[in-house]
Amino acid sequence: MDFRISKVRHPKEKLYGTVMLVIGTLVWAAAIIALVAFAMMHSLAIIAMIVLYIAILWFISFVGRALVRAYMIGHYVMVGEQQFPHLHKMVAEGAAALGMKEAPQAFVYNSSGVMNAMALTLVGRTRYIWLTSQLIDADNDDQIRFVIGHELGHHAAGHLGTAVNLLHLPAYIVPFLAAAYSRGRELTCDRVGFIVCRNLQASRTALQMLACGSAKLNAQMNPTAFEAQEHKVPSIAGFVLHIFSLYPRLTRRVEAVGQFAGKLPPKA
Template identity: 30%
Template sequence: MSDRAAELSTHFALRAFGKVGSDRPRVFDARRLTTYRHPREAPALTLALAVVAITVVGAWMLSWAAGLAIVSLFVLTALLTRLSAAQQLARAAEITSTQFAHLFPLVADLRERFAMPETRVFVTQSPLINAVAAGFQEPYVIVLNSALVEALDEEELKSVIGHEMGHIKFGHTRLGLLLGGLDARGVVLPFPLNVVASVRDLIFLWWQRSTEMTADRAGIIACGRPSKAIAAQVKVSVGPTLFQHVNLADLASQAAVLHRGVARWEGFASQLSASHPFLVNRIEAMLDFVSTLETQEPEQAPERVQHVAARLVARAPNSRREYPIDSHALLVGRSPSADVRLQDRAASRRHFEVRSDGAGYVISDLGSSNGTFVNGVQVESARLQDRDVIRAGVTELEFQCNNS
């Protein structure tokens, strides 16, 4: 390992920031993603929602005009967010299997691992190293600036995309419309609503900072290498060129200063108006998360795939992911409850199922809008043979059976 790689290793980072660590590989289970919410997020959200309720009710009690103005802010924010998402279709390029094909497997893998609702990922030209997630309902939108894609390596980019998908998965984009919709800047509110709105702004920013730390955890799970997630954050903060001159030990020293004496309160006060945590605080929070999970034992679930009698295998470009067919029926479609979740707008929510009838395996179309095809032939129900190719929408899966 090179000196630079060693300095950026997770073990080195843990030691530099004074966290408990070991060299043993860590396991981050994407299936447990929603259990990794940062502990500060819930109290911040509760307070923010309470202030929103107080402001709306108070406005209506003062006058119907004030109440209408507050509600209008919510509606306007929601409309502007939807318009912003729609603009990406006109000015940005979507990552698909035939466009930015080198990035598509990465995006498809995270969509599946995180069991994402329909989420479209775009690339737009911008010199700013940044990414953003938006949306109140499907399809959600993630926009990656071109400078970000060019600055990060594959694992770092995976952590950033995982971070943005985390915002969607944890409901931050929806809640942001509700909490951010009460933005009173530029609107003159009568006393005492103006005081309540100012308090609301501070609480909303607290909640925003908490959501960033939650999404950072999703980024770590996405790439599986905390050191890469940290490297991505440092590159976003200082730039990809100057990143080479960043010393993690010095960043740890900066963090330590913020925990001592008057500097602790100065650091706290200076962050109150920020929507994102300071870099050193962010790295420390990421390492706190890593240190709590490092003693987990690896799960042996993947071994189960090797012993099942039949499976569906996703064909390229989805990295040939395997889905074992157990004794129950295997449901395939776009529904979040499907056993095989398709990120394919041409597929139905409940497209088809495969089940064993004792003598073999039978595929049944579930009333899909575009039909189910086996080896190019549309079927309502058919008995499957080893190596049959199934198509739902534009997605192809290969049926493999040890007993056929």
């Protein structure tokens, strides 16, 4: 499959991302115009002070990311050809399948029982993937490929880009919009995870594993039964929880990745 993120991106991410981009662009444009008008009527020293505050905030962010990177390198286990080569190969192959010029650097860390994974950007080599020890213990190889693919999806889809996130920033004032956009992004990355994994059962059970969290029960999971729980979610309470959440319900994600897989041609 010739990977193009535009064809994989979930419709909800496209919709809410466009709305946030429009709102953000308009707000930033209005702010710049107001700043210029203010500068023409008042002392430039005030404008210089505002610019200084912005620079200070950027510097604080830079230092914070540098400290996180230093901690990561000193406390987490870097995945490579000499360290967990099977995981390194999964990341490299997944990145290649998505047309990425360079695979993000992966790290494994002691999660103290928490099952999760994360994509992030820091200073220096900007693209990273974190995999928790609990996730590695609980998942089989195809499930791990799905999780890696999901995190690679955040990088491939540009979710962590500084420019686009800065443009979106003013739109966070709109209630529930940013959360809806976040949920759309997760659905996009689930699709990317399936493309990397190309095993529907493993993709669905990898999502279900986040709810189950048991290595012992891993092979016994029934994603169809789990998906059926979606229809038992109380409508009003479920809706309230949904609009505040940054992630879709896991039952819905299992259902959605199955629907997406049904639209793709069989793996050659």
